[in-house]
Amino acid sequence: MYLVVRQSPRHYNFTRHTEASNPPLPDDLVQESVRFSTRIVTAAIFLLLPLSGPRAAEPLRVVILGFDGADPKLVEQYMAAGKLPNLSRLKIEGTYSRLATTNPPQTPVSWSTFSTGINPGRTEIFDFLKRIDGTYVPEFAMGTEGKKPFLFGAKTPWVLGTGGFAVLAALGTLACWFAPGGRRKVAMAVTIVTAMGGGAWTGWLATTRLPRQVPDAINHRKGVTLWRWASDHGVRARVLHVPNTFPAEEIPQGHMLSGLGVPDIRGRIGSPAFYSSDPGLKQRLAENQFSIEFVELSAATGHLETRVVGPYNKPFFDYPVDEALASLAPGEDRAKARQRVEKELEAKGVSRRLDLPLELEVAENHLTVRLEGQQQVLTPGEWSGWFVLTFPVNWLVDHVNGIRGIARFKLISVRPHVQLYLSPINFHPAFEPIPFSYPKGYAASLLSRLGLFKTLGWPIDTWTPSAGLGDEHLFLEDMDFTVRKEEEMMNDFLKEGKDRLYIQVYDFTDRIGHLWWRLLDPRHPLYNPVEAARFAGEMEKAYVRMDDIVGRARALLPPGTMLMVCSDHGFTSFRRGMNYNTWLVKNGWMALKEGPGGTRSLEDLFDRGETGEFFKFVDWSQTRAYAMGLGTIYVNLAGREPRGSVAPGGEYESVRQGIIDGLQSYVDPQTGEHPVLRVYRREEMYRGFDPSLVPDLRAANGENYRVGWQTALGEVPPNIVEDNQKVWSGDHCSVDPSLVPGILFSSRKLIRENPGIQDIFPSVLRVLGLPPVEGIDGQSFF
Structure with missing residues (x-):
C-alpha cells in the first residue's frame, strides 16, 4: 500500500514580531498546519503498521x-x-x-x-475392488453393506410389548382413582386385562411388522479428513x-x-432399466456387464402392464433367511434349507423384491406412463419429469417411514418397437435410511430451495450407453x-x-x-x-x-x-484390454481345473449366491498368483489366502520378480507395443500399509491400454489382449500414474x-x- 500526501500551494507573508507585539496567527494558517500535521501522522501510522506485528491470516x-x-x-x-x-x-x-x-x-x-x-x-x-478378508471374493473397496439393529434388535418386540403394557397399566391405574369405590376392583381388573392385551398386541405388531435389522453402510477409508x-x-x-x-x-x-x-435404491452403483418390445435387444444384452435391468414388453402397441424393479426386501426376507441358515447344524443341506425358508416367507406374503406395477399406453406417436397414481405423456425423444415412487413393505413401515425414490423416463421410440428408458432410482432427498447428508435432514431441507435433485453417487448414467442402448443424446441430456x-x-x-x-x-x-x-x-x-x-x-x-x-x-x-x-x-484412450489372469495361466502362474468360466457383470458383486465363490475353476494347489480388480495381482500366499501355495520369504519374492519380468517384457502381438509400462511392488507405492490387505503387485498399463473387462472380476478370457469394442472407450484406472x-x-x-x-x-x-x-x-x- 502506498499513501501519497499532496499539499496545495499557498503563499504566506511571515514577518518577525517581538514578544510584546506577538499578534495571533492567521486562522487559515492554523487550520492548514493542523491538516498538514494530521496527514503526516496518518502517513506515519500507515507506514509503521507492517512493523507493529504479524498480519491477519489471508485469505479468510x-x-x-x-x-x-x-x-x-x-x-x-x-x-x-x-x-x-x-x-x-x-x-x-x-x-x-x-x-x-x-x-x-x-x-x-x-x-x-x-x-x-x-x-x-x-x-x-487402493482400488475400486478388494478381496473380502480370508477369501478370494471381490467386494467394493470404498465401503460395504452391513446390518445394524433396528431399535432394540431382537429385543424390540419384548421392549415395546413391555412398554405398551406399562403405559396402559399406568393410565388404567390413574383412571381407577377416579372410579367409584365399589367399581375400583372391576376397573383394576379391566386395566390389567387391557394392559396385558395391549402389550401383547404391541409385541406382536413389532414381531410381524418391524424388522430386527436394517441395512447399514461401512466406509473403509482411513484417516482424518x-x-x-x-x-x-x-x-x-x-x-x-x-x-x-x-x-x-x-x-x-x-x-x-x-x-x-x-447407491441407488436397489443398493447398486446405478442400475437403469430399459423397456422394449424388440426381441433382438434381449439377445444383445445376453452378456450384460453393466447391471442394466432389461424388461421385455409383450407387445408394441396398446395397453401394456409391466413392472418397475424395486429394492430387495432385505430386512423381512433376506435377513430371516440368513438367520435360519446361520442356525443350521454342521452338515445340513444349506440349499434345501434356503429353499424351505424362502417358500415359508412367500406363503406369508413376504416378497423378496419390492416391485411396483407400471402401466404403459402405446399410441401411434406417443406413450403414456402411469405409475403410483402419476401420469405423464411422452413423445419420442422426450424426458418425463420426476416420478416419486413409494415401495410398499407393510402398512406400519409405509406409514412411519416408507421407502421413497425418484426416477425419470425417456421415450426413445414407439416405432417399429417401443424403447423406453428408466433412470436409476435415486433415494428421495427426504428419505435417508443411511445418511447421505449432514446434519440429519439436510438433504430434505434443500428441497424448498432447489426442488428434487439426484442423490446417487454416480449420477450420470454411463452404463446404458456402454451396453449399446440409447444413443449419444441420452447421455448428453442426462449430463x-x-x-x-x-x-x-x-x-x-x-x-x-x-x-x-x-x-x-x-x-x-x-x-x-x-x-x-x-x-x-x-x-x-x-x-x-x-x-x-x-x-x-x-x-x-x-x-x-x-x-x-x-x-x-x-x-x-x-x-x-x-x-x-x-x-x-x-x-488416455482405451483401445485394447490386457487380461492378466489369462497371461498368468498361459505363463504357468495360475492353473485351471476346467475351462474358463462365463461372463461376469457388476451384478455379481451384489448377488453372490450361496457360496460367493468367484474362482470356481481355479486349481489353487497349483496356482501361485491371481488377478482381481483394476490391475492388482495377489500372490497365493500360504497363511494369508485360504488355499495358499506360495511360502513367505524367498519363494514369495521369486514369484513377484518372475511376474514383474514377464509382464514388463510382454509385447502385444497385434500392435508390437508393451501393454504394461511397469509393475509396481506394493512397498514401492505405499508406506504404512496392512500387508494382509494390500495387493502384492500392481500392473500399470501404458497409453491406449487398460485391464480387460473380465479380468477386473477375476475371469480368464481366451486371449491375453483383446480389442475394446465398448462405448466406454477412455480410461485411467489401470494406467501408469505418470501418464x-x-x-x-x-x-x-x-x-x-x-x-x-x-x-x-x-x-x-x-x-x-x-x-x-x-x-x-x-x-x-x-
Whole structure:
C-alpha cells in the first residue's frame, strides 16, 4: 500500500514580531498546519503498521472446485486455443500445474488421498475392488453393506410389548382413582386385562411388522479428513459430492452431501432399466456387464402392464433367511434349507423384491406412463419429469417411514418397437435410511430451495450407453440435467457466503471422458468418422462448461478468497484390454481345473449366491498368483489366502520378480507395443500399509491400454489382449500414474514445483491458518 500526501500551494507573508507585539496567527494558517500535521501522522501510522506485528491470516476463505477426470492435455489444448478464458486468467494471476495423482489413478483412490493427505496404502482405498478378508471374493473397496439393529434388535418386540403394557397399566391405574369405590376392583381388573392385551398386541405388531435389522453402510477409508479437521478447529465447512464420503460424515460446524458411494435404491452403483418390445435387444444384452435391468414388453402397441424393479426386501426376507441358515447344524443341506425358508416367507406374503406395477399406453406417436397414481405423456425423444415412487413393505413401515425414490423416463421410440428408458432410482432427498447428508435432514431441507435433485453417487448414467442402448443424446441430456442442478447448488451456496471452506466436486468431465474418447482417437476400434464429425465437439463443450463454472464462482467470491481448481487424474484412450489372469495361466502362474468360466457383470458383486465363490475353476494347489480388480495381482500366499501355495520369504519374492519380468517384457502381438509400462511392488507405492490387505503387485498399463473387462472380476478370457469394442472407450484406472496426471489451478502462487494430490490437504490448512496434522504424507505447496 502506498499513501501519497499532496499539499496545495499557498503563499504566506511571515514577518518577525517581538514578544510584546506577538499578534495571533492567521486562522487559515492554523487550520492548514493542523491538516498538514494530521496527514503526516496518518502517513506515519500507515507506514509503521507492517512493523507493529504479524498480519491477519489471508485469505479468510478457501473454495475448492474439483472436476473429476479433467485431463491436462485437453485443458492445455483448449487454453492455447483461447477456449478457457477463466482458467487462463487464473493461471496468469496465480498458478497452473499438472497435479501428480495416486497409484493407481482411480477416482475413489485419488479423492481419498485428497481428503486425508495420506497415501492409498494408509487410506486402504487402493482400488475400486478388494478381496473380502480370508477369501478370494471381490467386494467394493470404498465401503460395504452391513446390518445394524433396528431399535432394540431382537429385543424390540419384548421392549415395546413391555412398554405398551406399562403405559396402559399406568393410565388404567390413574383412571381407577377416579372410579367409584365399589367399581375400583372391576376397573383394576379391566386395566390389567387391557394392559396385558395391549402389550401383547404391541409385541406382536413389532414381531410381524418391524424388522430386527436394517441395512447399514461401512466406509473403509482411513484417516482424518480435511473438512473434519477444519471443523474441529472452528472453520465452517460445506462439502458437496466429494467421492467416498458415504455415509455422510459428521461435520460439527458444516454441511455435507455425499458423492460417489451413495447407491441407488436397489443398493447398486446405478442400475437403469430399459423397456422394449424388440426381441433382438434381449439377445444383445445376453452378456450384460453393466447391471442394466432389461424388461421385455409383450407387445408394441396398446395397453401394456409391466413392472418397475424395486429394492430387495432385505430386512423381512433376506435377513430371516440368513438367520435360519446361520442356525443350521454342521452338515445340513444349506440349499434345501434356503429353499424351505424362502417358500415359508412367500406363503406369508413376504416378497423378496419390492416391485411396483407400471402401466404403459402405446399410441401411434406417443406413450403414456402411469405409475403410483402419476401420469405423464411422452413423445419420442422426450424426458418425463420426476416420478416419486413409494415401495410398499407393510402398512406400519409405509406409514412411519416408507421407502421413497425418484426416477425419470425417456421415450426413445414407439416405432417399429417401443424403447423406453428408466433412470436409476435415486433415494428421495427426504428419505435417508443411511445418511447421505449432514446434519440429519439436510438433504430434505434443500428441497424448498432447489426442488428434487439426484442423490446417487454416480449420477450420470454411463452404463446404458456402454451396453449399446440409447444413443449419444441420452447421455448428453442426462449430463446437462445433472450438471445444471449442481451448478444451481454452487451458485446458491457461494452467494450465501457463510462457509470458510467450500468444496464441491463435479464428475461430468470424467463421465464424458469415459464414453467420448472413441470419437477423439482415430485408432480406437470403435472410431467412426461420421459420428466423430457429429459429436466429438461435445468434449470441448464440456471443458468450456467447466471454465464457465469457474468464472461464475470467481464472480461470486469476495476479495481475499483463495480459489483452487483441481482434478484427480487425466485420461488416455482405451483401445485394447490386457487380461492378466489369462497371461498368468498361459505363463504357468495360475492353473485351471476346467475351462474358463462365463461372463461376469457388476451384478455379481451384489448377488453372490450361496457360496460367493468367484474362482470356481481355479486349481489353487497349483496356482501361485491371481488377478482381481483394476490391475492388482495377489500372490497365493500360504497363511494369508485360504488355499495358499506360495511360502513367505524367498519363494514369495521369486514369484513377484518372475511376474514383474514377464509382464514388463510382454509385447502385444497385434500392435508390437508393451501393454504394461511397469509393475509396481506394493512397498514401492505405499508406506504404512496392512500387508494382509494390500495387493502384492500392481500392473500399470501404458497409453491406449487398460485391464480387460473380465479380468477386473477375476475371469480368464481366451486371449491375453483383446480389442475394446465398448462405448466406454477412455480410461485411467489401470494406467501408469505418470501418464494421467490431474490439473491444479490456484489463485495463489505455489512456492514449489511438482505438486501432488496429497499436498492439497496441508496446503489448505496453511492458508486457513490451522495447525497441521501430524504424520500425513502431503506437504504444503504454499
